[in-house]
Amino acid sequence: MGKKISASRVTADDVARAAGVSRSVVSRTFTKGASVSAKRRKLVLEAAEKLGYEPNIAARVLAGKASNVVGILTGPLLNPFLADLLDKLSDGLREAGFLPTLFKVDTASDAKSILPLIAQYHMVSTIVMGISPSAQISKFFSGQSQMPIILNLGVLRDVEAANISTDHFKGGMLAAQALLDGGARNPAVVTRQIEAGIYEERAAGFRYVLDQAGVQCTSLQVTEGSYQAGHEAMLRLSKSEKHPDAIFFGNDVMALGGLDALRIDLGLSVPGDVAVVGYDDIPSAALGAYRISTIRQPVRKLASMAVAAIVDFENSGAADLTTSMIAPAYVPRDTI
């Protein structure tokens, strides 16, 4: 019990000695674009292989090479949309040669305590997603020599960072149009209250199209984006004076809860009695028993743009703090 693990590490000097060359040659061998004769390179590679040498990143970074680690400050991974985004992000980052390190927090206020930590690691970039970037975070960014990226948090005016996001206003518009096309006369929208205005943007786009069409809209705001919250919101909505015949849920998880309330608790038919649209297009939205019509976020595009921004930053040395809004798409299924 308690197996001792060999702690000795093989250094470039060891390899140099074994290969009968200087340390520089070893370093160059492992630096792409450096000049080493084929003969010595082979010598070094063989020695390295035999000794099991791997360059020490800490030393490399300290010696002035850019670190290739990018921080990901994310909200709860129980959120299927975030998990998906993280998945795509790690793929993209890895392909581009970056190493994602995770700072997961449950609330925006948790994030504060993590900021100093992030600073210590001299990341190339840190990507913020799934939590509202408070003033605190914004201020932190402006003091760092790294590329700050805010991912999918909608329109943000006060943050100095590259802002890459789904166009949530547009998403809301698509939802409204779909519902209208489906014959909605009395729509409602349930949004979630969070610092970042993404749910509000969705709702605003929704109402905008409705206004244009001269249709009134009921709004309901809940504090969580959960199944429970969607369920309760639906029940509450059904008790209001004007029974809505079409509901736009701010995300799919809430739509799931709302649908169950509608069909199981209220005994209504969807889309017969009430039409429903969700948002995100998480896997559960496609489940046979739900098949929720929803607004699909461009996860892959979001991820690849974030990676591209970091690559650009490395090449140019300057952060391009542009805002990019990517249009989502309507996915028709069986709830409209």
Place this chain on the structure above:
Amino acid sequence: MGKKISASRVTADDVARAAGVSRSVVSRTFTKGASVSAKRRKLVLEAAEKLGYEPNIAARVLAGKASNVVGILTGPLLNPFLADLLDKLSDGLREAGFLPTLFKVDTASDAKSILPLIAQYHMVSTIVMGISPSAQISKFFSGQSQMPIILNLGVLRDVEAANISTDHFKGGMLAAQALLDGGARNPAVVTRQIEAGIYEERAAGFRYVLDQAGVQCTSLQVTEGSYQAGHEAMLRLSKSEKHPDAIFFGNDVMALGGLDALRIDLGLSVPGDVAVVGYDDIPSAALGAYRISTIRQPVRKLASMAVAAIVDFENSGAADLTTSMIAPAYVPRDTI
């Protein structure tokens, strides 16, 4: 466009100068358990605060301090169970002062290419989860001076690593017992074929209890653990000679697909005509339209034990390569 970001960093020397002390004092101030007079400590802290100093981790590690980064080699995060596990793991790791960095791969063979990368970072530990630890990975571990942890991959004989897992055999037993208690006469099990034997362990436990009870069991193996796979498996099962009246799906996602096949495609009632048990207890299993009876994996426990193992390793300097199997629990819902 293209905002230049200030690249200058504040070093311990800067702080020392500003505080009128030597660099050593600054270092000690930031090393817990070092001796610095209250007066100078205050001086240093103030100067550090004013200049926005954060110790450079790369330098610290290079100078001999243990790195606090632990690698997580994980399978696809689209797997809700893995996402959940990762979520809990990052929380635990952070509380214990570790920094999780992510190596996400889609298949076990992808993992090979990542191994050298992991070596470069001199992690304290790396945790493998959601992919089958091939011989390649095993061999890699044995050469490293870090704590290797295999998380939730079942019984593994050939790997030199701490093995922390749900007791999948036990899980299978629970599933069988539940189905038997529900009156199953003609059960079936659908497992997934992967290198690591976890699905096979579940099925083995399942069959073991059935054998004891003198009940025959149909087995079906699929290549993916997806909704689609579960759906197709169910359809196939229904066409076989002996129509099963109880199905154990190797995971909840497959159970979801199977349930839809049962109710929507086959027009059968669950649990009236056929009983179903899943495995994992992912959020979707609890959805109103499904409410799958399932075997819940001890995610929190899994995560905390992994963290504890790393903490132990840091304290003792020796890796405790014990195998720990944690019992899952049966969660009765509406499909039995």
Place this chain on the structure above:
DNA sequence: CTGAAAGCGCTAACAT
């Protein structure tokens, strides 16, 4: 308790 000095392993001029 404090400061001086010696590295940790690597890269990047700088001379060959």
Place this chain on the structure above:
DNA sequence: ATGTTAGCGCTTTCAG
């Protein structure tokens, strides 16, 4: 193309 040298920012003896 190669070797030599000087750091990167920090921790840690070692004297004082």
